[in-house]
Amino acid sequence: MGFLSDAINRIKPSPTVAMTGRVAELKAQGRDIIGLSAGEPDFDTPENIRDAAKAAIDAGHTRYTAVDGMAELKRAISAKFARENGLEYTTDEITVASGGKQILFNALLATLNPGDQVIIPAPYWVSYPDIVGLAGGEPVILPCPAENGFRLDPEALRAAITPQTKWLILNSPSNPTGAAYSAAEMKALTDVLLDFPDVWVLADDIYEHLVFDGFTFVTPAEVEPRLKDRTLTMNGVSKAYAMTGWRIGYGAGPKPLIKAMAKLQSQSTSNPCTISQYAALEALEGPQDYIEMSREAFQRRRDLVVNGLNDCPGIECPMPQGAFYVYPSIEGLIGKVSAAGTEIRDDEAFANALLDETGVAIVFGAAFGLSPHFRVSYAASDETLTEAIRRIRSFCDGCQEP
The missing domain is CATH 3.90.1150.10 (Aspartate Aminotransferase, domain 1)
Incomplete structure (x- = not known):
């Protein structure tokens, strides 16, 4: 057409x-x-979270909030990162959007220029390459076969990085494979990234809490603090708290990136649903059973x-x-x-x-x-x-x- x-x-x-x-x-x-x-x-969705949403409605919390999330929710997200991941973020280093997909969309659209490359290990979540393409970038697909545990080989990562590489997307545990990186496996990847100071990391941690057999979850900026100033750590409430339809995702990263993502969101959806934000606040601060x-x-x-x-x-x-x-x-x-x-x-x-x-x-x-x-x-x-x-x-x- x-x-x-x-x-x-x-x-x-x-x-x-x-x-x-x-x-x-x-x-x-x-x-x-x-x-x-x-x-x-x-x-x-747990009852306490549903009750918090109802209470927000009854209290009249149905108006606009700050474009990329209300301050109370950002403080709760900051506390979550400190408590669970050992990562310190101020509220102006945190952004809230209408689902994790919008966090990814905002980050890539705000940073990619034509010719920029984004390394995506395969198997990958279906939306990664398309969002990269929509933003004008070039997806670089790195196969991670079953014999490698569906995990990215550090030397394959090193070989794939070029002067055009802008991002590496890491999803652990993974959709679609469920594969996750141990601390040692993640450190092997972050060691490679330390040699390439212009490559940023987009850590999709949406399945953080769903790990089995005593597996310990780690995220890149936690394993290698020297990468924190070029890492966007993305998460949300959808999988951890059965809140897929509430559409709340969040991310934390350097202030200039977060500011650019908020600028983009101000001209697209504006703030995420206010009622859902209050529900997410209860999810993060309430009982974790x-x-x-x-x-x-x-x-x-x-x-x-x-x-x-x-x-x-x-x-x-x-x-x-x-x-x-x-x-x-x-x-x-x-x-x-x-x-x-x-x-x-x-x-x-x-x-x-x-x-x-x-x-x-x-x-x-x-x-x-x-x-x-x-x-x-x-x-x-x-x-x-x-x-x-x-x-x-x-x-x-x-x-x-x-």
Whole structure:
């Protein structure tokens, strides 16, 4: 269409959102669909947080706030970083937006010029390359295969950095793999970055609290304080407190970057929802019991799903350290034909056939930049996951050589 901008033509719709929409459409048609494609906790937002939002409404807190977040919330975020990450930020080094995605969008749009490169380890969250492209930058994709634990190799990082490199995006624990970096693994990466003083780090820590088996979460500026003045540490309340729809994300970094991000936000959305900000304030300052409860539930579900998928012919599923995703390989199914006659040419064909033939919705690996894999979100009840695994196993059992 001739009048559309070059920028909008550089991006594509989110594959995860598209699959979620297809699931809703099939359910509306009466199909028995198990949706394992959406990346959000299935638990209700904790009651104390909901009560705080209601109280904010009743108190008349329904007007504009400062463009990038109210002072009380910024103070709570500052306290969170000090308490949980050993990082000291003043309130003018903190920004609040309508979800973590807007933090990423603001940061990249405020800093990228044509030709600037952003290193993105793959598998990656589907929106990273598109936001980079929309901002005029060039995504540089670094494959991180399963044999590396889906983690970035320090020497591969060193080799990928050029004079045009502006950012490295690090997501730990990862969407879609659940892979996370230990302190030693993170230090190996930050040691490389110390040799390149013009490269900034965008740390996406949104799954910080969902780590398993005693794993200790770390963030780059915590591991290497000398990187703090060129690191944007991004987080939010969506995954930790089951608040995806409340749309509150936040970031902390150097004042000039935070000021530029606020300038951009002032000409786009202005302040995040005031009521949601009060809810987020309670999330950060109120009881933290929900975090451990959800962590235990997700670890149990992870074990159920990993064990079940590894019993399916043709599937190999690594054990992730965090988040609520697994990223199995279907290399053993490529080239086979499903019971209904569909050739499994690639992971997209697998995902479509699985949905059509069994009603289980997952997301194909090519959407995340590394094939042949698929992503399962195990943010669902044990009963739902058990039935989904039964259907996937039945589908795999039915796949034969052509």
